[in-house]
Amino acid sequence: xxxxxxxxxxxxxxxxxxxxxxxxxxxxxxxxxxxxxxxxxxxxxxxxxxxxxxxxxxxxxxxxxxxxxxxxxxxxxxxxxxxxxxxxxxxxxxxxxxxxxxxxxxxxxxxxxxxxxxxxxxxxxxxxxxxxxxxxxxxxxxxxxxxxxxxxxxx
Amino acid sequence: xxxxxxxxxxxxxxxxxxxxxxxxxxxxxxxxxxxxxxxxxxxxxxxxxxxxxxxxxxxxxxxxxxxxxxxxxxxxxxxxxxxxxxxxxxxxxxxxxxxxxxxxxxxxxxxxxxxxxxxxxxxxxxxxxxxxxxxxxxxxxxxxxxxxxxxxxxxxxxxxxxxxxxxxxxxxxxxxxxxxxxxxxxxxxxxxxxxxxxxxxxxxxxxxxxxxxxxxxxxxxxxxxxxxxxxxxxxxxxxxxxxxxxxxxxxxxxxxxxxxxxxxxxxxxx
Amino acid sequence: xxxxxxxxxxxxxxxxxxxxxxxxxxxxxxxxxxxxxxxxxxxxxxxxxxxxxxxxxxxxxxxxxxxxxxxxxxxxxxxxxxxxxxxxxxxxxxxxxxxxxxxxxxxxxxxxxxxxxxxxxxxxxxxxxxxxxxxxxxxxxxxxxxxxxxxxxxxxxxxxxxxxxxxxxxxxxxxxxxxxxxxxxxxxxxxxxxxxxxxxxxxxxxxxxxxxxxxxxxxxxxxxxxxxxxxxxxxxxxxxxxxxxxxxxxxxxxxxxxxxxxxxx
Numbered sequence: 001x002x003x004x005x006x007x008x009x010x011x012x013x014x015x016x017x018x019x020x021x022x023x024x025x026x027x028x029x030x031x032x033x034x035x036x037x038x039x040x041x042x043x044x045x046x047x048x049x050x051x052x053x054x055x056x057x058x059x060x061x062x063x064x065x066x067x068x069x070x071x072x073x074x075x076x077x078x079x080x081x082x083x084x085x086x087x088x089x090x091x092x093x094x095x096x097x098x099x100x101x102x103x104x105x106x107x108x109x110x111x112x113x114x115x116x117x118x119x120x121x122x123x124x125x126x127x128x129x130x131x132x133x134x135x136x137x138x139x140x141x142x143x144x145x146x147x148x149x150x151x152x153x154x155x
Numbered sequence: 156x157x158x159x160x161x162x163x164x165x166x167x168x169x170x171x172x173x174x175x176x177x178x179x180x181x182x183x184x185x186x187x188x189x190x191x192x193x194x195x196x197x198x199x200x201x202x203x204x205x206x207x208x209x210x211x212x213x214x215x216x217x218x219x220x221x222x223x224x225x226x227x228x229x230x231x232x233x234x235x236x237x238x239x240x241x242x243x244x245x246x247x248x249x250x251x252x253x254x255x256x257x258x259x260x261x262x263x264x265x266x267x268x269x270x271x272x273x274x275x276x277x278x279x280x281x282x283x284x285x286x287x288x289x290x291x292x293x294x295x296x297x298x299x300x301x302x303x304x305x306x307x308x309x310x311x312x313x314x315x316x317x318x319x320x321x322x323x324x325x326x327x328x329x330x331x332x333x334x335x336x337x338x339x340x341x342x343x344x345x346x347x348x349x350x351x352x353x354x355x356x357x358x359x360x361x362x363x364x365x366x367x368x369x370x371x372x373x374x375x376x377x378x379x380x381x382x383x384x385x386x387x388x389x390x391x392x393x394x395x396x397x398x399x400x401x402x403x404x405x406x407x408x409x410x411x412x413x414x415x416x417x418x419x420x421x422x423x424x425x
Numbered sequence: 426x427x428x429x430x431x432x433x434x435x436x437x438x439x440x441x442x443x444x445x446x447x448x449x450x451x452x453x454x455x456x457x458x459x460x461x462x463x464x465x466x467x468x469x470x471x472x473x474x475x476x477x478x479x480x481x482x483x484x485x486x487x488x489x490x491x492x493x494x495x496x497x498x499x500x501x502x503x504x505x506x507x508x509x510x511x512x513x514x515x516x517x518x519x520x521x522x523x524x525x526x527x528x529x530x531x532x533x534x535x536x537x538x539x540x541x542x543x544x545x546x547x548x549x550x551x552x553x554x555x556x557x558x559x560x561x562x563x564x565x566x567x568x569x570x571x572x573x574x575x576x577x578x579x580x581x582x583x584x585x586x587x588x589x590x591x592x593x594x595x596x597x598x599x600x601x602x603x604x605x606x607x608x609x610x611x612x613x614x615x616x617x618x619x620x621x622x623x624x625x626x627x628x629x630x631x632x633x634x635x636x637x638x639x640x641x642x643x644x645x646x647x648x649x650x651x652x653x654x655x656x657x658x659x660x661x662x663x664x665x666x667x668x669x670x671x672x673x674x675x676x677x678x679x680x681x682x683x684x685x686x687x688x689x690x
Contacts, residue, residue: 003470009481010473017480017585020592021631027614028520028595029623055622064619208562237564248555252547265565 030064039066039085040124044098044111049080050134052100052109058084060113065090068111084111093118099132109134161186161318161350162207166216169202176202178374179216184367186317189344189351191361193396194371200354203371204320207352208242209233220318238266241316245323247307249295255282255306256291262313281309285339301332308339318350325357333357337364358397362386370396451647454568458576458646461569471574472581479540479575479642480582484589486539487532491590494531495597498522502598503606512608516617519598520591524621524630525686528591530678533637536579536586537670541645544575545666548649549659557650572646579645583638584631591630629685636677641670 046052049071058066066086074081086092095116102109122128162184169177176199184190194200205211207218209225218225220236228236249258259278263269269277282288285305295303304324311319321340325333341364344351355361362368362382370377370385370393377392378385385393395403411417465472502518548571551557557567595617602608621627645666652662 006477007473010476013476013481013484013582014585017582017588020585020588023592024524024588024595024627024630025623028524028591028617029621029627030618055625057619067622210558210561234564237562240562242559242562244555244559246554248559250556250559251550251554262563262565265563265570 038088040088041069042084042086042092042122042126042128044082044084044128044131045074045077046080046082046098046100046131046133048133048136049082049100050102050109050136052082052111052134056108056110058086058111058113060090060092060115065113082111091121094120094122094126095130096122096128097130097132098128100134102135159186160184161221162352163219164207164216165219167203167206167213167218168215169199169206169211169213175214176374177206177213180371180374180376182369182376182379184350184352186350187344187348188366189341189353189364191353191355191365191368192371193354193356193358193361193368194377195356195396198371199374200371201322204242204322204352204354207320208237208240238262238314239316240318240320241311241314243304243307243311243319243321243324245326246300247295247303249298249303249307249310251295253295254291255287255293255295255298258295258306259291259310259313261310266314277313281313282306284312284343285309286335299332301328301335304328304332304336305339308336308343312343312347312349315347316349318352319344321351321353321355323355324353325355325360333360337361340364358399362397450651451643454647454650455643457568458572458643461566462573462577464566464569465574465577471570472577475574475578476582478543479536479578480585482543483536483539483582483586486535487586487590488593490531490535491528491593492597494527494590495519495523495594495599496601498527498594499598499601499606503602503608512602512606513612514616514620515602515608516595516598516613517620519602520595520617520621521626523591523594523598524626526678526682528587528594529630529633529637530674532587532590533583533634533641533674534671535590536583536638537641537645537674538667540579540582541641541666541670542663544579544642544645545649545652545663546659548572548575548646549652549654549662552650552652553654553656553659555654568650572650576642576646579642580635580638583641584634587630587634587637625685629681632685633678633681636681637674640673640677644670644673 052068052071054068054071056068057064058068066084068082069085070083072081073079092113093116095118097114097116099112099114100109101112116130160183162182164180164182167177167180168175180203192200192203202211206213207220207225209228212226217227220240223232223236225233225236249255250261253261256278259281260274263274263277279288279291282291285308287302287305287309290298290302290306295306298306324336324340328336337360340351340353343349353361353365362385365382367379367381368385369379372392378388378390380388385397388394388397391403394400401407498519499515502515503512506512506514506518548557551567551571557571560567560570599613603610603613648662648666648669652658
């Protein structure tokens with residue numbers, strides 16, 4: 001085998017391999033849409049997060065703007081402190097509303113951000129004041145049955 | 156030039172665990188000579204070469220090369236010494252993934268900073284010396300046994316060593332290649348002023364070309380002398396070895412209990 | 426009777442001591458290989474030569490297997506997902522299976538049997554034909570000149586091969602699901618991109634392949650160097666390379682997965 005032919009093949013191999021890695025990163029993965037280097041952290045306290053998981057998407061108007069990076073229990077207030085990493089390209093007003101929503105009836109849970117009208121934007125480490133907890137199916141059914149029973153009593 | 160000892164071996168013992176291979180070997184090898192070490196299979200000849208090359212450490216005694224005790228050398232010094240030695244392995248041990256040219260050039264590229272044109276000239280000179288300049292771009296797999304041995308010979312003289320060791324250089328060769336290799340060893344030794352140490356059991360071929368012979372049997376030197384002395388020797392071991400007799404000091408039979416008793420014949424008719 | 430028990434215990438002890446000794450010997454050899462890698466880095470041509478033999482020559486088997494694995498994943502994934510009306514998630518299923526598990530693991534298994542066995546056989550044969558001893562006698566260290574370039578070539582080519590395996594697998598899944606079955610192309614890619622996280626899935630997959638690459642090539646060069654210099658010795662060592670590295674890949678995969686994906690959905 002000629003040295004130059006071998007070099008050519010190895011060169012092709014390495015280039016194609018790097019191409020495959022880039023394809024995985026950009027086309028298969030989400031590196032094209034979100035980069036950890038250019039993001040800022042927001043914190044939201046929720047009374048109940050339901051089935052929300054770390055890495056769940058954060059969406060605004062259906063567009064993914066970030067990811068949940070950490071979930072822990074605040075032992076003073078006994079609610080859930082959720083840390084989100086938001087893409088720095090997107091700025092949200094101070095009075096943004098964060099709620100935990102479900103994609104479809106049984107789909108994964110995500111955080112939806114609904115922008116308010118405040119002049120100043122949320123900055124790194126800020127707390128989202130207005131939150132809406134996850135809808136827990138058991139509570140819903142319980143409330144429904146309770147209402148039905150109450151209606152029944154009236155009749 | 157008065158001949159001086161290049162290799163000096165004193166009271167050399169070597170054993171693998173319990174099994175002792177060499178027992179008290181003494182040898183002196185003079186510069187510019189071809190010395191043969193002969194002995195039957197498994198007599199410790201190859202081990203002796205490994206001891207001289209510093210690949211293994213003796214249990215006691217020493218090997219001195221140019222005044223330096225081999226097994227006391229540090230790794231770097233040993234490697235430095237090995238650049239002045241070379242070894243021809245039984246079947247040549249050519250690097251199968253390199254061409255004939257690259258095989259001969261191997262040590263020049265590893266150990267020197269010579270420019271490529273000069274390496275080319277040197278390699279072709281070495282190949283010319285063994286008559287294979289025309290085969291320089293063949294791969295080892297394309298060579299016959301005798302040619303491979305000659306390429307290996309060219310490779311082992313690549314850096315003009317002072318000592319070459321040959322491990323069974325005649326094994327598996329046809330009579331023509333055999334005498335070609337034998338004559339090359341003699342000619343190169345004289346032309347380059349090296350010392351050659353041939354380990355072999357090919358008596359007739361080696362007696363033609365060597366200056367001195369050591370016989371090793373069961374780890375000790377059974378006899379030594381010049382080829383003329385060896386041919387005329389009446390020592391039973393040498394006589395048996397040189398003339399290839401079946402029985403003698405080296406017995407045909409592996410030690411066993413008496414044949415009759417092994418076949419249960421003594422009590423057979425009782 | 427007690428004599429037999431003593432002999433039995435002695436047998437167990439003998440085997441344990443032997444295998445510990447061998448493990449230590451292998452680790453020492455691995456360290457030596459790392460320490461003597463200077464030559465291969467200085468003369469990178471040596472590594473490039475081996476990259477051709479370990480990387481380029483493994484391409485065919487990697488690409489063909491990757492394509493088929495991806496196509497099968499696409500078919501099976503579609504079969505199951507359409508029962509729940511979630512057939513557009515087939516891209517997610519194919520990509521996550523490949524990037525997290527199948528890419529690294531299957532590519533490494535193929536690499537072990539294609540390139541690992543070749544490395545062992547080559548080094549073993551060099552030992553059997555006294556080429557390594559000849560090199561040593563020429564004051565050239567065979568670990569630096571023969572073992573280290575092969576080791577680094579294997580370590581370098583493994584991540585590329587696994588990435589190619591995953592890429593062509595995703596393409597195979599795309600062929601079956603989108604082109605043949607007719608799943609919507611837009612949701613195939615967008616669901617995939619939504620679910621596959623660069624940091625957690627792809628980077629972890631690459632870390633896995635690097636670990637597998639080191640394990641497989643380290644085993645392959647060690648078995649070759651340690652082979653007894655006979656025809657049986659070399660063939661035995663080649664078999665041991667494939668068996669040991671396959672077990673190592675699967676075992677390491679479990680350990681790495683449990684560290685990387687613990688506590689996540």
